[in-house]
Amino acid sequence: MSLGNYLEAGLNRALSRFKIALYLWLIISVVALIAITPIGSLVRSNLGHLTLSQDLSMPFELNIVEVLISNQNIFAPYTVFLIAIVLISMLLFIFLKGGLFGRMLNQDNRINISNFLADGSRYFWKFLLSLIIFLPFLFIFFLLFRLLAAPLEAWSDGAVTEWPVIISANLKLLLFVLLLAAFKLLLDLVRIIIVTESKKVWPAYCLAIKFLSRHFFSFWGLYLLLGLVVALICLGWLLVGQQISSNHLAGILISIILAQAFLMFRLLARQLFIGVEFSYYSKRKDKV
Amino acid sequence: MDGRIVLKKKPDTLKAVLLMFWFICLVFLKSWAGQAEDKPLRYDLEVELLPEVRMIQARGTIVWSNLSQDYVPDIQLHLYWNAFKNELSTMAKEARRETMYKRYQVRKDDWGYLKITSLTTVDGYDLMPTAAFISPDEPPNPDDQTVLKVDLPEPLAPGQSIILKLQFQAKVPQNGIRVGCYKDGFFISQWFPKPGVYEEGKGWNCHQYHLNSEFFADFADFKVRITVPQNLVVGACGEEIERIDDPVTGKTTYTFEQQDIHDFAWTASPRFIKIERWFRAEDQVSPEEYQTIAELLELTPEEIKLPDVRMILLIEKQHQHQAERHFKALMAAIKYYGLWYGPYPYRTITMVDPPFRTGSGGMEYPTLFTAGTSVILDKKVLSPEQVIVHEFGHNYWYGLVANNEFEEAWLDEGINTYSTAKVLEAAYGPSCLPVRFNGLPLNWLLKTPAIYDWQLGRLISGPVAKLDPIVKESWKFYNSVSYSLNVYYRAATCLQTLERYLGEKSWAKIMRTYHMRYRFKHPTIEDFIQVVKEVSAKDLNWFFKEFFFKAKDFDYAIGAVETRIKPEKFLGIFDDLPTKHSPQTKTNQDETTEKAGEKIYQTSVTLRRYGQARLGPEVTIKLKVEFEDGSLEWREWDGQSRWVRFNFEKPVKMRQAVLDPEAIWLVDTNLSNNYYALKGSREKISGLTGDFLWLMQSLLLSVFNLL
Structure with missing residues (x-):
């Protein structure tokens, strides 16, 4: 099976289940709205009773900064509030991940909110355990990263111009992304095995490691290629967003719609990753 | 290498007599208009840099004259590099106390120092036995070695001079503040024993080196011979008048001279490219511009004519492609500072792109300043320009109008921050806020608002208004952040306010009057307030009291x-009798x-x-x-x-x-x-809500993807 076939299969699977992205977008948006409500209302109430005068002696962005500086005493409680939101969201997201993988990998491509949530609750504990078991792998990831980044740091430390500093910093970033992708691949694969083969977590890890020991580089390459395409599309999206003027209502509306479409694209991209990984795994698993 | 230096021996007595003669000539023959009138100092120094051991070895003479009516029993010298000698210096202690961020951290081999090995009078009287380190500032620090007090054989009578002969050696601190070296690149400032300022009736004004303070010294004439390995390119304050290559030793000796400056810094690096240009006033300032400014100042165009200035740029090879950008900013600064405040009085200005990792960027010295840039820049961000204009501007505020930076730092930093914003606004317009990641500019990807320097300055200085007043000894501020935000930005914002309150014309005259009146002098805030009062004909004591002497916020x-x-x-009972508070009464x-x-x-x-x-x-x-x-x-x-x-x-x-x-x-x-x-209009608020929401959604989505 060629690269194109994996991508096609993954894409078909993702698009036929696009409703999942819609559910996720909706839930994430609700959480985000709750998270921004305190700061949003603070800014609104400080800026001329919901609207803004035309006579400004500063650019609008500085007015916002000024409001935040003037109310800096709310930062500490707001940070606590945000941390709480993120922590609660993390549990919620593990639940949602169950729904995402469950619906993405199910043969039945009928998607509705009840079977999405049912999958979430079905896989919640297994996914939570898979994440906990992943923590030692994260430790190995950081260790490996430090080890591989050491020569770059030495090169940067001995530099007599800025170039080695800039190049090594960006190479380190690239190294970080490549390594993280490799480790993330493992977690995704474990979850695919949990869902498709109804395995428990430990056996799923064993099977995933065994699979990766045979197919790691081609699987990683596929993942990175997909990642590159998604990153380029994101970059293009941001560049297009830059061109839209936010001085008029139409421009602002287009910006908001584009921003939300961008989020939907990222969610669909996540589905695409799962679809492609599944397609690759299902074709190659017999060769383990 | 043992670090010793062999300097050519010269007949000391003859040299001293010649030196004295020259000094007397300078004091009595004030032929150069605009020079410092009462100049109590003259330096004649020879210094050699030994890059391999990060040492400098120096010798020379310092002539100090007692221009006061006091009998002066001692002399006090700044030995600034001893601030980097150990963890017990006042500066190191203050740096450790800083909780918001650490500016000063050194490793074991990074320490530096300045040691006088010999100090005598011209007739050979050894002054070292009476030399002792003192710490004049509260709280006292007996471990600080940045001020040396030396008793004179007998009190120096009014009008008398003393010639000090000295030899000293110093180790360049690796991670100093405003001074430093990295590999074979050096920036050398505050490197010689520098007398404090003697104030009549008060004694020596000679403070320790503090974390949050700069400098104060008397105007002097400098002649400095700098010997370095031939591969190093050298720049220094003043004019290079001689250069001698010694093929035997492989070293080059540069001689620099400058009158009427109060500090002397130099730099050496093999990676410098030296480029020269001229600021030609005729090309840079149009007759219409002369006319406009002259009308504003109520002077004639002839009275504000600018001289030509030789501009020297020492730029690292890696930044060579930005040379023209540097010169453009410098020319704008020479033009506007000159037109508004008075002509630049020296013949040269040296702009240094500081040697890589020497921690010496963005610093001012008379006739020389350091800028600072990056190899990749965004055109919309005025990053090197801001530094260049500001540091050149210090030639006016600090260099010429030489206030005490220890005690009233705002007089140069605040006024110069205000001036920098004005020059940038006139020459460039607003600038985009920089967005950088891993050394790469990202303004092409992320839009930032175009703002003026003063807008950002007033915004960030607001929170410290209640913490400290603007006028305060530098080392007594709550912390470095309060020091810099109050002294630079809040002071500049107060001046912006005054300008708007008094009107452009009145303010322009105030600033020029203050500058020209106190050129080559050491003014205080009282002098500034007096000029404001005199020119504007308004009593603004309340303004200075509220905003400069007290820590109060204004909202x-x-x-x-x-x-x-x-x-x-x-509703209610109303009779027909009109009342004072009747509803019908307006x-x-x-x-x-x-x-x-x-x-x-x-x-x-x-x-x-x-x-x-x-x-x-x-x-x-x-x-x-x-x-x-x-x-x-x-x-x-x-x-x-x-x-x-x-x-x-x-x-x-x-x-x-x-x-x-x-x-x-x-x-x-x-x-x-x-x-x-x-x-x-709700558009902005709606857009902002959309942006907040999107940021939070993106954050949550990233968390979701990672789990």
């Missing part, structure tokens, strides 16, 4: 706005344009004084109220009470109210509460 605001329909009938503040059968809207605007600082006598703040039919109402408030309420009755609703609509009181720490609109 006037629109506290509340209420609009309601006026009732057509009032107060002075009420405005009624009532017509029969028309709805009348009662609008009340409550102004609040949230800050502690208040307006001075006979000063008011304006309120502009705009109604839906386009009509305007103006009110003035003296701002003394905590609040005031203005009432209006109109057949239309209010559209918006703006306090201080002419934006005079920029010193207001929160301008956002100066606006109130009942109706208006």
Whole structure:
């Protein structure tokens, strides 16, 4: 099976289940709205009773900064509030991940909110355990990263111009992304095995490691290629967003719609990753 | 290598006599217009750099004259590099106390020092036995070695001079502040024993080296011979008058001279490219510009004519492609500072792109300054330009008008920050805020607002208004952040406010008068206040008291706005007798344009004084109220009470109210509460809500993807 076939299969699977992205977008948006409500209302109430005068002696962005500086005493409680939101969201997201993988990998491509949530609750504990078991792998990831980044740091430390500093910093970033992708691949694969083969977590890890020991580089390459395409599309999206003027209502509306479409694209991209990984795994698993 | 240096021996007595003769000639033959009148110092120094061991070895003479009416029993010298000698120096202790961020961290081999190995009078009297380190500032630090007190054989009578012969060696601190070296690149400042400033009746003004302070010294004539390995390119204060290559030793000796400066710094690096250009006043300033500025200052165009200046750029090879950008900024600075405050009086200016990792960027010295840039820059971000204009500007504020930076740092930093913003606005317009990641500019990807320097300055300095006053000894500020935000930005914001309050013309004359009157002198804030009072013919003591001498915030605001329909009938018992408070009686503040059968809207605007600082006598703040039919109402408030309420009755609703609509009181720490609109554009707020939401969604989505 060629690269194109994996991508096609993954894409078909993702698009036929696009409703999942819609559910996720909706839930994430609700959480985000709750998270921004305190700061949003603070800014609104400080800026001329919901609207803004035309006579400004500063650019609008500085007015916002000024409001935040003037109310800096709310930062500490707001940070606590945000941390709480993120922590609660993390549990919620593990639940949602169950729904995402469950619906993405199910043969039945009928998607509705009840079977999405049912999958979430079905896989919640297994996914939570898979994440906990992943923590030692994260430790190995950081260790490996430090080890591989050491020569770059030495090169940067001995530099007599800025170039080695800039190049090594960006190479380190690239190294970080490549390594993280490799480790993330493992977690995704474990979850695919949990869902498709109804395995428990430990056996799923064993099977995933065994699979990766045979197919790691081609699987990683596929993942990175997909990642590159998604990153380029994101970059293009941001560049297009830059061109839209936010001085008029139409421009602002287009910006908001584009921003939300961008989020939907990222969610669909996540589905695409799962679809492609599944397609690759299902074709190659017999060769383990 | 043992670090010793062999200097050519010269007949000391003859040299001393010649030196004395030259000094007397300089004191009595003041042939150069605009030079320092009472110059108590002359330096004649020879220094050799030994890069392999990070050492400098030096010798020479310092002539100090007692221009006071006191008998002076001792001399006090700054030995600044001893601040980097150990962890017990005042500066190191202050750095450790800093909790917000650490500016000063050194490793074991990074320490530096300055050691006088010999100090005698010209006739050979050894002064070292009486030499002792002192710490004049509170709290005393007996471990600090940055001020050396030396007793003279006998008190120096008024008008007498003393010639000090000295030899010293110093190790260049690897991670110093404003000085440093990295591999074979060196930036050498504060490297020689420098006498403090003797103040008549008060004694020596010679402070320790503090974390949050710069310098104070007397005007002097310098002659400095610098010997370095031949592969190093050298730049220094003043003019290079001689260069001798020694093929035997492989070393080169440069001689630099400059009169009427109060410090001397130099730099050496093999990676410098030296480029020279001329600032030709004729090409840079048009007759119309001369005419405009002359009218503003009430001078003739001839009186403000600028001289040509030789500009020397020492730029690292990696930044060579930015040379023209550097020169353009420097020419703008020479032009505007010259036109507004007075002509640049020296023949050269040396601009140094500091050697990589020497920690010496963005620093000023007379006739020389360091800039600072990156290999990749965004055109929309005025990053090197801001530094170049600011550091050149210090030649005016610090270099020529040489206030005490230990005690009243705002007099140079605040005035110069204000001036920098004005030059950048005139020469470039607004600049985008920089966005960088891993050394790469990202402004092409992420849009940032174009703002003026002063707008950002007033914004960030607001929070420290209640922490410290602007006028305070540098080392007594709460921390480095409070020091820099108060001294640089809050002071500049106060000056911006004064300019708007007094008017452009009056302010321009104030600044020029202050500069020209105190060129080559050491003014204090009292001198500044006096000039403001004299030129503006206004007593602004209250302004300086509220904003410079006290830690108070200034925040006037629109506290509340209420609009309601006026009732057509009032309930209750009304007899026919007129009363003082009868509802039919109109107060002075009420405005009624009532017509029969028309709805009348009662609008009340409550102004609040949230800050502690208040307006001075006979000063008011304006309120502009705009109604839906386009009509305007103006009110003035003296701002003394905590609040005031203005009432209006109109057949239309209010559209918006703006306090201080002419934006005079920029010193207001929160301008956002100066606006109130009942109706208006919601686009910005909607866009902002969309941005907040998107940021939070993106954050949550990233967390989701990682789990």
